[in-house]
Amino acid sequence: MKLLLMWILVVLVAARAQMSPQVSPQFPPSSQASQIPQPQQLPPSSCPQKNYYINRKDHSTWSEAKERCQLAGMQLATIDTREKYFHLRMQLDDLNIGDGFWAYGTSIGRGTFYWPATKQEFTFADWGPNQPDHFGGNEDCLDFRKYDGQYRYNDLNCNNRQGFVCEYP
Template sequence: MFKWASYFLCSFAVLASKGSWATLQDNNQTVCILKDAPNQCGSFCLSALDPMQTNLDAIERKQGVITSQLWALISRQDVQQKSLPSLDYELRRHTEMQEKHISHLLAVQSEMQALQKEMLHSILDVYKKLNAHQTLVQESLDKSITKEVFENRLEGVDKQLLTIGSTMAILMSRSVDQPHTVQNQSLQSPQASLQESLSEIGSEPPQFEQIGSRHFFIEHNLRLNWTMAAQRCRQIGGHLASFQNRLEFNAVTAKLLTGDVYYWIGMNDLGQEGQFVSVASGNPVAFFDWGYGEPDNLGGNHDCVDIAHAKMWDSKCADEERFICQSDNEV
């Protein structure tokens, strides 16, 4: 194809040259007549065809790219056509599962409605029975005692309750001042039992000693959990201790036993995690001196604060440890 194009262009050049030669003859000018056009015009024709050849190459490359893209599209189409049956199967399967699920939901809804009706009937039956029982009780009361007698008896019971409450208040106040004077075995309420247990712990209330500007009591022997330690401090007229500054903290820790010996103090975050308050004043704690990595709330139940190695640690409130009391409720 390239050879024929070369011949064509050379022939065109010869004709053009002949036309020019004829024109030049009329003007009495001399020209070079081509005797071997293919050989004499080869270079010219090649130079003239070079851009065309370049364009043809570019077109062929583009055609190759388009052909590749077309084959890719055909292949993709084939894959999609092959996957259509599986997609159709999955769609039918999903539709069947959805229909089964809807049927199951409808069945459950029907069962729930039936249970609701049954529960409603049961509640109505119970309500009727209660009304009937209430009527019988009222009739029995009306027959047994009059309204006036019932009110008089109720008033007497109220007076007895007030008397018992006053007596308990007096006994509780006495038990705080003198732990061994209250031994009444007839009052077995939880508070009385707790107070009686604490009364058996020690004899006379210990003496507070002045450390810095305040008074503290340090229990080196008895070990209690945090709640019982707080109750013991209240029993002797104080509270579990908190500290107002480092000077006071250092003065107290200097009197503690060394080593792995822990002392409860009056700080906890039982109300809100991370918000430590003083059990004595109910205010946020004024001074901390935590150990390394503390407070870590290890296990999610370290809510009470103790002292060891002259540092503060958060520990389980159920642990039994020594404790420190303060005489005031200002800190």
């Protein structure tokens, strides 16, 4: 276990030192979850101390995506400010990716969402039309998807499978 943690630290330090868009970190294999394919690395963020990785090939539930980011020494993206939101949206638009992605927001009751990383309710949100709608009574996880050509927040069933965005400082 210590060797795995040391390896993760070395990989993260090396990835941070080489912040060009062509460099992707190696996700460590795990006996607890399937190995994650290499995500696309987004260019360095203009948001202070945040770097983003996107994985659109390994479709996962919200819980699996959270675990996979953590196994790689990251967390699901907390898009809690206007600056982070617009930066990530521009990067996804530049990559011409139209899929939905898990982010690190969840519901604490019908329509009330919070960021588990900060334990704060949303103070900034750009929801899609008529969202959050808690469709079927079980949409409690934050999805970042395109509405009318722009990425916006959406509530989605946590058991749906889709790509995800990880972040690390």
